[in-house]
Amino acid sequence: MEPTHAALREAFRARGRQLWLVGGALRDRLLGIASHDIDYATDALPDEVEAIARGLGARVTTVGKRFGTIGVLLEGEWVEITTFRGDSYAPGSRWPDVTFGRSIEEDLARRDFTITAFAENAHTGEWLDLFGGEADLRAGIIRAVGEPAARFREDPLRILRGVRFVSQLGFRLDPATAAGMRETAHLIAALSQERITAELDKLLQGRAPAAGLEALRDTGALPFALPELAGMPGCEQNRFHRFDVWGHTLATVDAIAVDPENRRIRRWAALLHDLGKPAVRHTKPNGEWGFYRHEVVGAELAEALLERLRFGRADAHVVVLLVRRHMERPDPADRRAVRRFMAKLGGRWRDLLALKRADNASHTYDDTAYHDALEAACLRAEQEEAEAIRAESPLSGDDLVRMFDRPPGPWIGVIKRQLGAMVLDGELAPGDRAAAERIARRLMGRG
Numbered sequence: 153m154e155p156t157h158a159a160l161r162e163a164f165r166a167r168g169r170q171l172w173l174v175g176g177a178l179r180d181r182l183l184g185i186a187s188h189d190i191d192y193a194t195d196a197l198p199d200e201v202e203a204i205a206r207g208l209g210a211r212v213t214t215v216g217k218r219f220g221t222i223g224v225l226l227e228g229e230w231v232e233i234t235t236f237r238g239d240s241y242a243p244g245s246r247w248p249d250v251t252f253g254r255s256i257e258e259d260l261a262r263r264d265f266t267i268t269a270f271a272e273n274a275h276t277g278e279w280l281d282l283f284g285g286e287a288d289l290r291a292g293i294i295r296a297v298g299e300p301a302a303r304f305r306e307d308p309l310r311i312l313r314g315v316r317f318v319s320q321l322g323f324r325l326d327p328a329t330a331a332g333m334r335e336t337a338h339l340i341a342a343l344s345q346e347r348i349t350a351e352l353d354k355l356l357q358g359r360a361p362a363a364g365l366e367a368l369r370d371t372g373a374l375p376f377a378l379p380e381l382a383g384m385p386g387c388e389q390n391r392f393h394r395f396d397v398w399g400h401t402l403a404t405v406d407a408i409a410v411d412p413e414n415r416r417i418r419r420w421a422a423l424l425h426d427l428g429k430p431a432v433r434h435t436k437p438n439g440e441w442g443f444y445r446h447e448v449v450g451a452e453l454a455e456a457l458l459e460r461l462r463f464g465r466a467d468a469h470v471v472v473l474l475v476r477r478h479m480e481r482p483d484p485a486d487r488r489a490v491r492r493f494m495a496k497l498g499g500r501w502r503d504l505l506a507l508k509r510a511d512n513a514s515h516t517y518d519d520t521a522y523h524d525a526l527e528a529a530c531l532r533a534e535q536e537e538a539e540a541i542r543a544e545s546p547l548s549g550d551d552l553v554r555m556f557d558r559p560p561g562p563w564i565g566v567i568k569r570q571l572g573a574m575v576l577d578g579e580l581a582p583g584d585r586a587a588a589e590r591i592a593r594r595l596m597g598r599g
Contacts, residue, residue: 155208171274178270190231264310300332308339312351319364333371340376356419362402383430408510421474424454451476484525545571546588
């Protein structure tokens with residue numbers, strides 16, 4: 153049986169060690185949000201933390217031990233217990249150098265933002281808010297603890313965490329904090345790709361992704377986190393668009409319909425769907441900007457970008473497919489064209505239709521009627537295919553020829569249609585060959 157938080161608290165108390173609940177769990181509690189992000193801070197060194205946890209019979213992970221963190225499975229959830237610390241970066245380093253502290257006050261002073269610099273004593277319930285985090289939560293402000301640039305030099309990932317909070321919480325950056333981000337944005341280049349990608353993923357899946365992306369651009373972090381997108385801001389479009397490529401992309405990201413199952417795929421597809429436009433933009437004979445085959449070039453660029461981000465092959469394949477096909481416009485009245493459209497998408501036509509609807513949200517024209525018609529046509533085609541499968545006769549023409557030892561002819565179609573109709577009506581199971589043979593013999597007068 154896994155140990156409880158109460159057992160953990162008692163084990164630390166018995167050793168005379170401090171144990172404080174810190175960070176996101178306290179922030180989420182104040183916001184009224186359910187949290188599974190449970191972190192403790194302690195004055196015990198990592199070896200002692202590990203010994204305490206193992207002494208309780210808990211499952212333990214030591215992946216983060218060199219950074220002072222021990223993972224412990226409590227009541228079905230992994231929690232992290234970290235020795236009081238402060239992080240800093242040496243020039244060119246990709247991972248933080250860790251120094252251990254002695255007090256919770258010292259630990260909180262080295263945290264990134266006031267809205268995560270809370271602590272609650274796990275033994276006494278004492279509450280610490282040394283930097284005005286509760287007030288910033290009420291005001292919806294993301295403010296660095298202490299001197300902003302110093303915090304971001306210690307760990308440049310904090311810049312991306314800050315803009316990610318803009319997306320996740322719908323908050324705004326404190327001006328001094330944003331200025332500190334701009335001053336240190338170039339240090340993002342020192343980070344590992346895995347850490348950058350994890351933050352971008354969380355940003356795109358937040359409640360206000362466009363605001364987070366705009367903060368990424370405004371702080372100067374865009375060229376270092378997503379350099380492939382740096383050509384979008386200021387790339388003007390034609391009379392069919394209200395915004396430049398960047399503004400249109402942000403509007404599409406915000407507009408795309410998502411649920412937990414498709415949020416990641418759809419948000420990334422919306423972000424990258426016009427990636428090829430800056431590269432192919434040209435002046436047409438009528439003087440307007442043209443973007444011929446931007447979806448083809450964009451798919452190639454998106455594939456390379458997602459590979460650099462180490463995105464995962466399966467999800468990357470779908471995102472690239474959606475980018476490549478987002479300009480396709482089959483005639484909803486043409487059944488064959490609709491079926492070809494669906495076949496090209498390998499079952500992801502709903503994702504593409506969601507992208508097309510979102511893409512149209514900031515156009516100067518309304519294409520809703522077309523999208524509604526296309527959706528209806530796809531649903532009809534899907535239903536027809538399902539009915540065709542359900543209505544398939546359990547016996548083939550060859551089966552019937554062998555059964556009755558007579559040459560092929562119209563009689564085969566008569567029997568197969570009858571068997572198919574019975575399958576569709578639920579009178580015959582789709583794979584029940586024995587029952588189908590009995591019915592066929594009866595229909596041929598041999599039952």
